[in-house]
Amino acid sequence: MFKNVHGVGLRPTHYNEILKTSPDIGWFEVIAENYMDTYGKPRRVLESVRENYPIAMHGVSLSIGSTDTFSKEYLDRWKLLIDQIDPFLISDHLCWTHIKNHNSHDLLPLPFTREAAKHIIERIDFVQTFLKRDISIENISSYVVFRHSEMTEWEFIAFIAKQSGCKILLDINNIFVNSVNFNFDPMTYLNNVPKHLVSQIHLAGHTDMGTFLFDTHDCHVAPKVWDLYAIAVDRFGSIPTLIEWDDQIPSLEVLLKESKKAKFIMKTRLTPRSHALAS
Amino acid sequence: MPSLRNTQDLFLKGILGHRSILNNLIYPERFAVYSDGYVARLHRALKETYVACENLLSEDLFLKLAKSYIQDHPSNSYNLNRYGEVFPKFLKDSNVTKSKPWLTDLANLEWLISESFHAHVDCQLDLPLGEYLKVKWTQLYLSLNDSCVLLESEWPVHAIWKLAKQNEIHQAHEPKKIFLFIYRIGDEVIFNPISKNQHAFLHLVHMHHSLETCLEQCPDLNESEITNLFQLLSKHQLVESIELVK
């Protein structure tokens, strides 16, 4: 589908440079909510970038795990944007963001219970039917877990994806962050994600807070996350991979270099001879 | 086992300050990531919209006011850009406007700038005014694009805004009645001081009155004011549609 499966986020600080230089990158990911309600510069830039690049559309407010009903306005606007931009992939997070008219604008954790899984499977079915497209759901970073969870995070996401027919956007940094925060082996997580369901990979930087890791997206991808990415490439193959950098955003040059690093790792792991040499 | 609904309800209450959710959590000491993060996000949204107000008030005072606003005003939209709509009214009711009476209007201006920035400009008509102005104005209705808004103030808020954006802070300003016509050209939001008559005329246009009614109700509007106004609308393609009702 792509010449280059590696992409970066489209962020306002880089708008002018991207329009001027058409950088060598496979695709861009946009945060859907930043373009749904605006018809000013952001929308104009997106339409112009779309003429030259594939776009992945990533949402943060679908609130798939919420026990509130969906916002009709939100779904209508999202569908309209999807129809206009025709992204190659649409995604949101396995989390909840709002109930009772309170939007937290945060990706809040879910209890890994059968009740929650059933609820989410029904809602994914509703959304996919409404949009007439598959969606991908992303594993989030968390800082707390619920005492009444009945399964592990990887069991929860795999079960939901298999039962609902949605795909998985696998955030390797989030797996690593949670593995440290909750003391599990990230390899166990990776090995339990069904190979054929992974549609996209995210890589990002995090911050060590001393007693836990915080998913800040404000720095380079950590060495251990790169290692985990290499293993993910072995397992899942040539999957579109995005560098997420949302805070303290560096120059476009630095961002593209980070993406090239991901590209190099993938190439190394997928070339049989060099792979053998590397291992 | 608590239901999903119950869990989310408790979690939300936890974010808002009632911490019984902590008993349901492993690593409850990290819950502040969520409660602090909630305030931080909404504070950032207010900062982005009300840049000049923050500069005028100082970071610390703005944060204090923002925290108080956030406590009483949850965000109920998925879009953070929509957060802070009644912040000007909140400022008006607070103590800070006693020493800075222009602050409410300044905040109003910043909200309107943000709305204009994101507004949908559907189509940009080359206004063939020469042709249209030949027909009877009783039959003519104009619709301006959604980026067009009006503001009236007892203070020169456009000048205060420009100074405050550059961090030039003046504690006192002379009152001066102003009328602003705010609109977007390309990516830039412009605000143009207009006359009281032009303001009244545009207000009536906004209310979808025929041009003749607009004129009738603005008897003091002189010819050069009309010409200037139509030149502005035409030059920046601010008219979205023209309706000719026979």
Ligand SMILES: [Fe+2]
């Ligand atoms: Fe991610």
